[in-house]
Amino acid sequence: MEHYVRHEMMTSFESFGAERFSSRELSRLEFASRLLDLADDPTLPLLERSKFIAIYAEMLDEFFQVRVVSLEDKIAAGITTLSLDGLRPLDQFRAVRERVLTLTDRLET
Numbered sequence: 001m002e003h004y005v006r007h008e009m010m011t012s013f014e015s016f017g018a019e020r021f022s023s024r025e026l027s028r029l030e031f032a033s034r035l036l037d038l039a040d041d042p043t044l045p046l047l048e049r050s051k052f053i054a055i056y057a058e059m060l061d062e063f064f065q066v067r068v069v070s071l072e073d074k075i076a077a078g079i080t081t082l083s084l085d086g087l088r089p090l091d092q093f094r095a096v097r098e099r100v101l102t103l104t105d106r107l108e109t
Helices: 002-016 024-039 046-076 089-108
Strands: none
Touching: 024 046, 024 089, 046 089
16 A cells, blocks of 8 residues: 555656756755845844854855765766756756855855
8 A cells, every 4th residue: 555655646746747846955045045035134133134144154054065965976976867856966066056156146245
């Protein structure tokens, strides 16, 4: 019974299409973007805004130590299988790089 349910679930996931899924990495970076939105909100007290920047910096540090290293390992191992969002590890790595550069530019301005 359990095997049948898992197979049925996987079949239903595949029927949605890759455009309905987002990679964990890019989703995490969208959260980082929301943190920067809060840090940029002039209606919040300065101390609160600085706390959001600290949370952003800590999250980004952990993100590179765990998620980016995992992508690099997959690339080095030659893994080219598509994830649920339809991206290969190298494509995910490139998308992450572009998003991080955008976030970093935003933080510096």
